[in-house]
Amino acid sequence: MSSTHNAVTAGRPSGRSAVAVPQLIADARAGSPRAVARLITLVEEASPLLREVMAALMPHTGHARIVGLTGSPGVGKSTSTSALVTELRKQGQRVAVLAVDPSSPFSGGALLGDRVRMSLHATDPDVYIRSMASRGHLGGLSWATPQALRVLDAAGFDTILLETVGVGQSEVEVAGLADTTLVLLAPGMGDGIQAAKAGILEIGDVYVVNKADRDGAAQVSRDLRGMLSHSERAADAWKRPILKTVAQEGTGVAEVVEAIDAHRAYLEATGELARRRTKRARVxxxxxxxxxxxxxxxxxxxxxxxxxxxxxxxxxxxxxxxxxxxxxxxx
Amino acid sequence: MSSTHNAVTAGRPSGRSAVAVPQLIADARAGSPRAVARLITLVEEASPLLREVMAALMPHTGHARIVGLTGSPGVGKSTSTSALVTELRKQGQRVAVLAVDPSSPFSGGALLGDRVRMSLHATDPDVYIRSMASRGHLGGLSWATPQALRVLDAAGFDTILLETVGVGQSEVEVAGLADTTLVLLAPGMGDGIQAAKAGILEIGDVYVVNKADRDGAAQVSRDLRGMLSHSERAADAWKRPILKTVAQEGTGVAEVVEAIDAHRAYLEATGELARRRTKRARVxxxxxxxxxxxxxxxxxxxxxxxxxxxxxxxxxxxxxxxxxxxxxxxx
Incomplete structure (x- = not known):
């Protein structure tokens, strides 16, 4: 491979100087958000450099916990993500948010969400927020989410929130690549039925009924409990909790983080963590x-x-x- | 390969005795319509025996002329095919008709057409008529038409009429696998425009305006002539004739056979025949x-x-x- 191929401009307009892959990875690990951004852009663009990048990242991976968030539009996904970032920061964690829309070739919607959240966390050097464009739902970029997660893992983030944008089967599949998957619902949206349709119930480890101060929240919880009981797993398996939050005010968010921690302990104790990570690598x-x-x-x-x-x-x-x-x- | 795999029951109900491939091919070449039918059924069913069958057929191929027929429903395709069979039989040729519907997994429509035509040629041992089921238009059976043509070629038919059933791009592609392709039109159907849309104009070597005794036949010819002039080829190339028939009465059909013969002479003189057969093999x-x-x-x-x-x-x-x-x- 020529030196030209080994230099990275990450698709930016000309004038930006090229950087070698090892330096870029060193910079990302030293905390440079710009280096992290360039590496994820390489993933997004399916760069021929990815082979070299991924091999170099491997030794630095395995630390981060990856938490998927999914739910229908309107359940307060962005607000919940932001509230979780705030809670995790209280614990001193470095946090990354990766927003992926697997059903659209454009990242416009995700970018809009970014701006809202950036206003809350923009000045925090230990929070990194990124949306990633995806190129259609026909399987072309299924490797991209695992690779972007690897970049963030190697860059030293303690928790990566993998937020899927949009609805449908491909969203569910992406969220299912996480170690722990949160399914968000809210009252007054017919979410119970929608969730069941989208296959969301199958992938949830923790269920969160957001906007819990509104009418109907208790009903959503009951409906969900009923549905989960129909697909209950073995006696020694993880009991999927249903929590209530008002993400806008931060209410109940600490309990969600506790549930994530509890699920993490379960994953490690049972060997399920290795199984999930193998599944992600398999894809x-x-x-x-x-x-x-x-x-x-x-x-x-x-x-x-x-x-x-x-x-x-x-x-x-x-x-x-x-x-x-x-x-x-x-x- | 076990002897079980080398025996052919061609998917028939049990009770029919198995026959070895070499015997089946010998029987087909000796004029057994049942043996021909079994071989085409092997193609239709994507039998694992096809490798052996095709290798054994190869030395016996290259004699038959393959004539494609295509056109929108209602132009009189079945009637025209039947009239062509009658005309070719007058010349003493052995004739096979292969009706393929590349857009449908079912051969019901084609089989209905079979019954109508069988009533005219059923008692003639030198006419073989067969419809072939195709399994969707997503490319799975593109090899099937060339293979069925090879069976009929090796069985010693002089002319094979390849009739495509249905409309659309895949029909056009199948008809385009022939040595000579006839495009049928008829007055009062807006066929000119429909034909242009379906890409039929690109593949025709001979154009036939059927139902020429009806109002509007001359207009269809003029419209077609105008359209063909827009895509006229080099000066030394084949001049695509536009003929008129009343297939129901056999009027003009002898002239169609003459045009097919003339096109055959052109194909052989220019080396185009080899090019077309290579294209079919390539698919x-x-x-x-x-x-x-x-x-x-x-x-x-x-x-x-x-x-x-x-x-x-x-x-x-x-x-x-x-x-x-x-x-x-x-x-």
Whole structure:
């Protein structure tokens, strides 16, 4: 690889100086938000440097706890994320927020949310907030979320809040990549049924009924309790708590952090943490390998060799299966 | 391969005796319609025997001329096919009709057409009519049409009429696999515009305005002539004729056969025949290779090896790209 390929401008306008990958990683680990941003931009842009970046990050990973947040629009997801950041900061933790919209190629909505939250945490050097553009829900960027999480883990954050934007199956899948997944609901939105539809109930470890000071909060809790009882797990398994918050005022947020800690202890005690992290790595490795196969196929499909083999099949010198074998040989 | 795999029951109900592939091919070449039917059923069912069957058929291929017929519903496609069969039989040719609906997993419509046509040619041992079920338009069976054509070619038919059922891009693609492609139109259907939309104009070698005794037939010819002039090819290229028929009465059908013969002479004189047959083989080989890659991917994606590699990535012993390399090694 040439030195040009080893230098990073991270897709910024020209004029920004290039930085070598090892220096960028050292800077990110030393607390530079700009270096972290550049590394995540490399992920977002599917940079050819990612192979080198990921290999270099590996030795520095495994510390962060990753907490997923999901829920329908209007449940107060951004406000809850902000309140959780405040609570975790009280404990002295370094906190990163990664907002991913797996159903949209644009990060506009997430960026709007960023601005609101930035106003609360913008001056705190131990809080890093980033939205990541995703490129459609057809699987092309399934490796991107695990890689962005790896960047933040290696950069030394204690907790990473993985917030999914939008609704649907792909959102649920992204949130499911976390160590602990919070499902947020709120009264007056028919959330119980919506949540069940989206498969959210399957992935939650901790359930939070936000806007708990409003009419109907108790009903949402009861409905949810009823639904969870239908899918209750084994006797020794984690009992999924249903908590109430008023995120706007910070009410109940400390209890949510306690529940996250309790779930973490459960994960470690049972070996479930390793299982979840393996699942996350599985998604990433599988997607990288699939991308490589797609690349190989492109080379096969457009090749002069295919033309030559097809001509031999057309003139009955070769049968089509033998031609296909030949085409795939050494690939 | 076990002897069970080398025996053919062609998906028929039990009780039918199994036949070895070489015998089946010998029977098909000796004129057995039942043997031809069984071989095409193997294609239709994507039988694992196809590799052996196609290799054995290769030496017997290259004789048949393949004529595609396409056109919107209502132009009289089945009637025209039947009239062409009658005309070709007058010349003493053995004729096969293969009706393919690439847009539907069911062959119901095609089978209905079969019954109508069978009533005219059912007692003629030198006419073979068959509809082939296709399984969706997402590319899974693109190799099937070339393979069914190979069965009929090897069975010794002089002309194979490849009739596509339904409308749309996939129909156009299938018709385009022929040596000579007939595009059928009729007055009073807005066919000119529809044909242009479906890309039919691009693939036609001979244009036939059927139901030429009806009002508007001359207008359809003029509109078509105007459209073709916009996409006229080089001076030495084939001049695409526009013919008129009343297929129901057999009027003009002899002229269509003459145009097919003239186009055949053009194909042979210019080397275009070899190019078209190579294109057909290219589609087939490419689809077989893609199917093999999909099979390999299934084995990768579901493997215990992936789980093991993911566990090493999750514990930072291996980076995800190295894991993907390992996964794809020797595949």
């Amino acid at each position: 990433e490795v599988e997607e990288i390998a699939l991308g490589e196969l797609r690349r190989r196929w492109g080379a096969v499909s457009g090749s002069a060799e295919l033309d030559m083999l097809a001509a031999r099949v057309a003139t009955a010198q070769l049968d089509p299966y033998a031609a296909a074998d030949e085409l795939l040989k050494d690939r | 087939e080989v490419e689809e077989i290779a893609l199917g093999e890659l999909r099979r390999r991917w299934g084995a990768v994606s579901g493997s215990a090896e992936l789980d093991m590699l993911a566990a090493r990535v999750a514990t930072a012993q291996l980076d995800p790209y190295a894991a993907a390399d390992e996964l794809l090694k020797d595949r």
